Amino acid sequence: MLDLLDENTTRAVTLDQKLCQLFQGKEGAHKYKEAKTIEERINCLWRVQLLQDMLKRCNQINNKSEEYLQDELSEPSCPWLELPVLSSPHQEFPTFSDAVEITWGEERGRYAKAARDIACGEILGVEAAVTSALYDEMKPSHCDVCFKFIPYQQLPCDNCSRSRFCSESCKKSAMDGYHGFECGREDVYELVLGKMFQEGKEGAASSKRFHQLSLKTVSQKPIAWFKKNKKILESRLKMKHSKSGVRSVYEDLLLLESHQDITSENSNFRNFYFLLSALFHLRTLQISGYFGIKKTKITESLTEDELFIGKLLFSFLVRAQFNTHGIIEGIEDPAADFDQNGNLKDEKPYENKVRCIGNGVFPALAMLNHSCCNNVYKVNIGNTVVIFASKKIRKGEEITENYFPVAQVIQRPERRAWLKTGYWFDCCCIACVENYPIYLQTQKVPHVYRCQKENCNGLLSKEDTCPFCKTAMNRNKIGEEIDTCWSTILESRKHLHSSATRTTILRHADIVQKNWQRIQELCSGHSRLIYKGEIIFWRSLRLSLGNKCY
Incomplete structure (x- = not known):
């Protein structure tokens, strides 16, 4: 407000100088006086309007303060902070879903695997931190x-x-x-x-x-x-x-x-x-x-x-x-990421619009082992963590999280050295054992297709017939369906950003989840399409639920 007053004073001085130049001599003295009177009236009206705007702003702040002092933010204002409830919790570990099986290995201790087939986007755990600390x-x-x-x-x-x-x-x-x-x-x-x-x-x-x-x-x-x-x-x-x-x-x-x-x-x-x-x-x-x-x-x-x-x-x-x-929260998409129509530009391969705001200890989450190619994604609501399946996890497969280095971005030697220094173990996940290629070394589209016969996990790299169940597959038809799902995901991604309405976000997040799940059912292996598809799915989860700073 003070800046506005300073701006008005500068404007008045400039106007006064111009009036003096315009009305010089005795003939213009009377007109100059009339002009000054009009100017003073304008300034007076401007100040009245300014005071009214200041009063209106103060009332708005007071109203917000009264609403705020009702103890907690109302649900309609922050629906993304509403904690989901596990429909069927684990009997021994109630912070996990019963889709998670906690098992034991003599060398590995406790770890988690899928008790049944787990769909992409399914909630596997909701756990409050035993203790947490906010960054200074x-x-x-x-x-x-x-x-x-x-x-x-x-x-x-x-x-x-x-x-x-x-x-x-x-x-x-x-x-x-x-x-x-x-x-x-x-x-x-x-x-x-x-x-x-x-x-x-x-x-x-x-x-x-x-x-x-x-x-x-x-x-x-x-x-x-x-x-x-x-x-x-x-x-x-x-x-x-x-x-x-x-x-x-x-x-x-x-x-x-x-x-x-x-x-x-x-x-x-x-x-x-x-x-x-x-x-x-x-x-x-x-x-x-x-x-x-x-x-x-x-x-x-x-x-x-x-x-x-x-x-x-x-x-x-x-x-x-x-x-x-x-403990993370989502950050606002910068203006440079939008096109002239207000939609997100073409996707960046490593986009990750989050920041870390503190740390917490989650005993149940800590039972999930690290993998450089993990299959869960974590979202924080306050200092509670919600664990989602970011890929389709088949029965018996291990459920893994990621400590930081991912196979798609960081080469195996750097990943293993970082984990050895920070966590004191030699990573033996499948990405390290088989030395998965990083993103830039993979092909654009997947070439390994899944057998579409129910309960068959056969993979077809170039064949037209499943090597396990001998069922004939139409590779062209599968490829066309993958292209359709991918085009749908890219179209929905344009509307998944921090400025979108919640209704828009939820609608397109649902579209992304369904098509990403279908891509998981159609193909496997390493490709840029699969990696970017998972990244976009993460974005949809992050915008739908969890901490935000905007």
């Missing part, structure tokens, strides 16, 4: 508890300027739990603990905040809860694996892989840093009164409760390193 750079615009994007409608913490909340319930949850113990100490964490984990590497600002996750895992539960469950938690600490489901997410958390059996110079340094972090947080909890009283003086020994919590802090840290997942 996201705190000014997101709720610290549920990770909602709230750039304008915020409830600040009463005691610090770092944390904001979307509702009174989120604020109360934080103040009664974890934030009461970290409030005012975040800068110390970043200066001391953050630097230890960054180890001088470039891009350290985006490093995972393992220490924040560890402290929140403890501080979000009262000491009375840990004392009540001490025996069962200690027993889980002694177990390496479990073949069955467990009673609580904290028990499952302690059964996650920690690689404590691997001894190396790297692991010794890691354990030293994690031990320092655990001691740092234990001292924080003592000073904050977590154990019942505020212990400001350092004592020569720790109490039984303090020793137990210290052990848990260290245990959570060593598991977080290998079992932490990024």
Whole structure:
């Protein structure tokens, strides 16, 4: 508004100069006075209109604030944040669908495979994070508890300027739990603990905040809860694996892989840093009164409760390193991606309009092994993860996720080196074993077709007859159907963007899903069409459901 006033003042001065030039001499003095009177009236009317616009804007802000203070955003305003419900959850692992079978291997531990044929787009899991931490750079615009994007409608913490909340319930949850113990100490964490984990590497600002996750895992539960469950938690600490489901997410958390059996110079340094972090947080909890009283003086020994919590802090840290997942949100499509008609331009092969806003630990999701050519896609709603089948998964096939390096973009040596450094294992997924070609090395269209006879998994590379069931196939007809499905997907993609209405997005997302599912049934192998088809399907999921910052 002040800019408008400055603009009006400049305009008035310019007009006055022009009037003086126009009405020079005695003859023009009277006309000049009349013109100035008219100018003053115009300016007065302009200021009245400006004040009315300012008042209208203030009323709009007040109305939004009143709606916002009704605790949470109403469903009609954010239908993409509505959590889906599993229609048939797994009996032992209720965060998974019963289409997921959790099995056991002596060398692999627990992993997941399809209990039946799974359709593309089917929801396989819905899991809330046991603990999660928002990135520091996201705190000014997101709720610290549920990770909602709230750039304008915020409830600040009463005691610090770092944390904001979307509702009174989120604020109360934080103040009664974890934030009461970290409030005012975040800068110390970043200066001391953050630097230890960054180890001088470039891009350290985006490093995972393992220490924040560890402290929140403890501080979000009262000491009375840990004392009540001490025996069962200690027993889980002694177990390496479990073949069955467990009673609580904290028990499952302690059964996650920690690689404590691997001894190396790297692991010794890691354990030293994690031990320092655990001691740092234990001292924080003592000073904050977590154990019942505020212990400001350092004592020569720790109490039984303090020793137990210290052990848990260290245990959570060593598991977080290998079992932490990024929490993402969709970002707005830039103007450069649209044509003159407002439709998306031709697809980019690596488009991925998301950003990471924090990290979370999901014990059930962590049971899915990595594959460089995975078959699920994850969407976050707040700090809850929803797991979709991104391909058709046949009964008995392993259900896999991806830690980051994908076979279509990154060569096998780079992928395996990255996984070895970050997760301490040699990747033996099918993409690495068979050395799948990257996107630019694949042909444009698929040439391996699937047998269309029911319950037959035969593949035809050049043949006209299935090598398994001997059924004759019309390759030309299959190829024409693939082309039709692909053209339909590309046409729908033009309408799948951040500026589209929700009705439009849902309609075209459904079209993409059906045609992508059909392509999966018609062909197999490696091609640019298959890779881009999956990317477009990811886009449809991301726009239909999940966090957004627009």
